[in-house]
Amino acid sequence: MRKMKGGVTTARGFKASGVYAGIRHKKKDIALVYSETDCVAAGTFTTNLVKAAPVFWCKDILKNGIPKHGMIFNSGIANACMGEQGKKDNYEFAEAVAAELKIAPESLFVGSTGVIGQPMPMNVIKKAVPELVTALGDDEAAALNATEAIMTTDTVPKQCAASFMIEDEEIEIFVGGMSKGSGMIHPNMATMLSVVTTDVNIDEKLLQEAVSKVVSETFNMISVDRDTSTNDTFIVLANGAAGNEKIVKKNKDYDNFETALMVVCKDLAKQMAADGEGATRMIECKVRNAKTKEDAVKLSKSVVSSSLVKAMVFGADANCGRIMCALGYAGAEFDPDHVDIFLETEIDGDEKKLQLIADGVPTAYDEEKASDMLSQKEVTIKVDVKAGYEKATAWGCDLTYDYVKINGDYRS
Amino acid sequence: MRKMKGGVTTARGFKASGVYAGIRHKKKDIALVYSETDCVAAGTFTTNLVKAAPVFWCKDILKNGIPKHGMIFNSGIANACMGEQGKKDNYEFAEAVAAELKIAPESLFVGSTGVIGQPMPMNVIKKAVPELVTALGDDEAAALNATEAIMTTDTVPKQCAASFMIEDEEIEIFVGGMSKGSGMIHPNMATMLSVVTTDVNIDEKLLQEAVSKVVSETFNMISVDRDTSTNDTFIVLANGAAGNEKIVKKNKDYDNFETALMVVCKDLAKQMAADGEGATRMIECKVRNAKTKEDAVKLSKSVVSSSLVKAMVFGADANCGRIMCALGYAGAEFDPDHVDIFLETEIDGDEKKLQLIADGVPTAYDEEKASDMLSQKEVTIKVDVKAGYEKATAWGCDLTYDYVKINGDYRS
Numbered sequence: 001m002r003k004m005k006g007g008v009t010t011a012r013g014f015k016a017s018g019v020y021a022g023i024r025h026k027k028k029d030i031a032l033v034y035s036e037t038d039c040v041a042a043g044t045f046t047t048n049l050v051k052a053a054p055v056f057w058c059k060d061i062l063k064n065g066i067p068k069h070g071m072i073f074n075s076g077i078a079n080a081c082m083g084e085q086g087k088k089d090n091y092e093f094a095e096a097v098a099a100e101l102k103i104a105p106e107s108l109f110v111g112s113t114g115v116i117g118q119p120m121p122m123n124v125i126k127k128a129v130p131e132l133v134t135a136l137g138d139d140e141a142a143a144l145n146a147t148e149a150i151m152t153t154d155t156v157p158k159q160c161a162a163s164f165m166i167e168d169e170e171i172e173i174f175v176g177g178m179s180k181g182s183g184m185i186h187p188n189m190a191t192m193l194s195v196v197t198t199d200v201n202i203d204e205k206l207l208q209e210a211v212s213k214v215v216s217e218t219f220n221m222i223s224v225d226r227d228t229s230t231n232d233t234f235i236v237l238a239n240g241a242a243g244n245e246k247i248v249k250k251n252k253d254y255d256n257f258e259t260a261l262m263v264v265c266k267d268l269a270k271q272m273a274a275d276g277e278g279a280t281r282m283i284e285c286k287v288r289n290a291k292t293k294e295d296a297v298k299l300s301k302s303v304v305s306s307s308l309v310k311a312m313v314f315g316a317d318a319n320c321g322r323i324m325c326a327l328g329y330a331g332a333e334f335d336p337d338h339v340d341i342f343l344e345t346e347i348d349g350d351e352k353k354l355q356l357i358a359d360g361v362p363t364a365y366d367e368e369k370a371s372d373m374l375s376q377k378e379v380t381i382k383v384d385v386k387a388g389y390e391k392a393t394a395w396g397c398d399l400t401y402d403y404v405k406i407n408g409d410y411r412s
Numbered sequence: 413m414r415k416m417k418g419g420v421t422t423a424r425g426f427k428a429s430g431v432y433a434g435i436r437h438k439k440k441d442i443a444l445v446y447s448e449t450d451c452v453a454a455g456t457f458t459t460n461l462v463k464a465a466p467v468f469w470c471k472d473i474l475k476n477g478i479p480k481h482g483m484i485f486n487s488g489i490a491n492a493c494m495g496e497q498g499k500k501d502n503y504e505f506a507e508a509v510a511a512e513l514k515i516a517p518e519s520l521f522v523g524s525t526g527v528i529g530q531p532m533p534m535n536v537i538k539k540a541v542p543e544l545v546t547a548l549g550d551d552e553a554a555a556l557n558a559t560e561a562i563m564t565t566d567t568v569p570k571q572c573a574a575s576f577m578i579e580d581e582e583i584e585i586f587v588g589g590m591s592k593g594s595g596m597i598h599p600n601m602a603t604m605l606s607v608v609t610t611d612v613n614i615d616e617k618l619l620q621e622a623v624s625k626v627v628s629e630t631f632n633m634i635s636v637d638r639d640t641s642t643n644d645t646f647i648v649l650a651n652g653a654a655g656n657e658k659i660v661k662k663n664k665d666y667d668n669f670e671t672a673l674m675v676v677c678k679d680l681a682k683q684m685a686a687d688g689e690g691a692t693r694m695i696e697c698k699v700r701n702a703k704t705k706e707d708a709v710k711l712s713k714s715v716v717s718s719s720l721v722k723a724m725v726f727g728a729d730a731n732c733g734r735i736m737c738a739l740g741y742a743g744a745e746f747d748p749d750h751v752d753i754f755l756e757t758e759i760d761g762d763e764k765k766l767q768l769i770a771d772g773v774p775t776a777y778d779e780e781k782a783s784d785m786l787s788q789k790e791v792t793i794k795v796d797v798k799a800g801y802e803k804a805t806a807w808g809c810d811l812t813y814d815y816v817k818i819n820g821d822y823r824s
Binding site for chain 2 (some may be wrong): 047048049050051078080081082084085116117168202204230307308311312315317319320321322323324327328329330332334336337357359360362363399400401403404405406407408
């Protein structure tokens with residue numbers, strides 16, 4: 001298994017494009033990821049009761065048995081809270097692109113992101129569809145165009161790829177993806193749009209199993225602001241172009257595929273956490289020795305979601321009682337008097353570790369050293385609750401003036 | 413029932429004091445509320461698994477059958493995450509004040525608030541205890557001193573009082589309280605310290621019933637930052653000094669007392685929400701016609717807790733999709749396509765109302781008018797979910813640069 005530079009066009013047979021339609025101001029705003037070859041697909045979606053039209057669409061077509069060919073995106077408008085009009089607009093977007101590609105609308109997933117409660121400007125979108133299809137390419141530039149077209153408050157495009165070998169056949173399988181997400185980011189699933197393409201030949205049910213497992217340990221473990229969006233969508237498209245013998249059971253090849261998918265999704269998830277709205281630092285919380293897996297998840301998410309922990313990291317002020325506080329209200333079972341908490345980070349290539357809490361009580365740690373460690377781009381808070389054998393890791397970011405600025409005036 | 417100016421010394425027989433001990437920098441930091449007459453008492457406490465030493469103490473002594481005489485407070489240090497030392501310090505604080513008053517330590521509740529994980533400076537505290545007792549007074553100035561001594565990041569002292577008549581006996585009963593709370597404010601119970609004194613003569617079990625009900629509709633309905641603190645404590649002391657016939661059942665007098673307590677607590681809760689760290693505006697969310705009471709509570713709290721709704725109010729930008737989004741992830745049952753949302757506020761004495769969402773879809777509301785309404789000190793978001801007959805109201809505040817500033821550098 002190797003992690004590599006790449007994105008949605010890394011896997012064989014996948015093309016991508018991103019162009020400017022005019023939904024947003026002078027910024028690419030529609031994207032297409034396309035495989036001529038039929039794909040099997042799997043996906044996970046927001047648990048928010050208020051779902052955008054494209055989410056309903058994706059959930060519907062995921063089960064219709066029609067081979068999939070790709071996914072279309074727009075940024076600027078979420079197409080949520082728009083009633084029947086939203087569903088109609090969503091269908092027309094899929095229909096317009098499908099007509100150009102000469103495929104069924106039901107073979108295209110749709111992802112929208114942007115302001116909730118505003119109508120899709122269908123005229124400008126439709127006008128740009130021919131260009132979107134013409135612009136399809138299978139190189140890095142094409143993948144980057146697509147990635148840029150789905151960015152909203154994101155400050156960097158987010159892509160990642162990995163590959164692994166089907167050893168018996170000596171076939172290299174590629175997995176690559178892109179995602180967007182910066183605000184309204186909170187698990188279930190993490191607020192975002194993301195698509196991963198792969199050329200593996202795999203059974204569709206097994207693909208969904210791999211996706212569900214991977215999402216629970218990656219996208220669902222990040223939080224920027226505890227706001228679960230209306231549009232969260234994650235789709236994996238597998239076109240089988242690698243030509244491997246179809247993976248139909250959980251053998252070594254399946255495990256290798258799952259690992260590659262995990263690597264790509266974890267990387268994309270961490271990129272999203274690090275690029276949280278206004279963020280200057282990524283916060284990672286590793287919880288060890290929790291009583292149950294569920295407890296480990298609750299505890300790690302609670303720490304990275306706490307406004308006070310986030311503000312503390314922004315201020316590089318090791319006010320470690322706030323971490324204890326966030327653990328305490330997580331709803332997990334543990335004994336506060338047995339908790340150890342460590343700060344871990346890398347400074348100029350050296351790994352640093354500092355114990356903040358021993359058996360529930362602050363150690364006499366060096367405040368200046370703690371502040372130095374909290375000032376790095378990536379900060380790890382490691383929590384040992386000594387209540388069992390389960391672990392989990394969650395990712396978030398600091399809370400800054402810019403988060404408030406961005407969200408106090410998002411629409412202007 | 414009448415609401416009135418007042419605080420912890422409004423009820424007969426209650427004295428208060430607040431002095432500077434030296435825990436904090438040039439600011440009153442210890443307080444005492446005292447009744448010479450025996451009191452019955454009731455209380456509610458944080459649900460955070462990580463509890464401060466004074467919380468354990470209060471929960472213990474609430475059930476020991478020893479008549480109560482008051483409550484002592486300190487600000488600056490939370491006395492949480494301090495292990496056995498914390499418990500010892502807490503006891504010594506109670507013991508020192510009790511010795512001065514010639515009562516049992518177990519007749520004094522303790523409330524601490526401040527930094528978690530730092531030791532109580534017992535020397536300076538003990539040295540100030542005689543002055544704390546000498547300073548006791550039963551007037552408004554004394555109540556204000558006590559209130560000021562428990563403030564941390566609070567910008568205003570929070571007090572309220574009310575009275576009602578026991579009609580058959582023509583006795584006026586007084587209820588008055590104080591509270592602090594600005595950050596780490598999130599229900600269960602709302603992060604805060606608060607004590608309410610009353611001269612009513614009431615059965616202790618009935619008092620606890622009233623307290624539990626009132627807390628669920630007041631302090632537990634506010635949120636500043638979704639962080640449930642380690643120290644939340646609310647105590648009601650009733651010394652019976654009014655001389656009314658003891659209330660031993662849920663009759664008209666009980667109802668009147670509960671109403672007076674509700675009025676005082678709701679006012680204190682709203683004062684806390686309005687004074688949330690960095691807040692410029694109070695946000696009230698009224699949910700109507702929810703399927704269950706629990707749903708109504710979840711929905712209203714979700715709206716006032718959403719970082720994106722809070723930032724939207726700060727920016728006075730009526731990005732109403734965010735309200736729908738926050739309702740959607742609240743975990744309540746309703747049909748998003750049947751939701752109506754209104755903005756309500758008072759501008760220059762005139763009540764204004766504006767419908768933002770009709771049946772789940774934004775209306776063509778006047779953005780400028782909406783922005784004007786969101787610019788007021790108190791903004792009400794009224795949500796009709798049309799799923800049943802239950803209602804709830806929650807209070808919060810906007811998310812501002814100053815919240816980040818205060819919490820990025822709290823300890824310096």
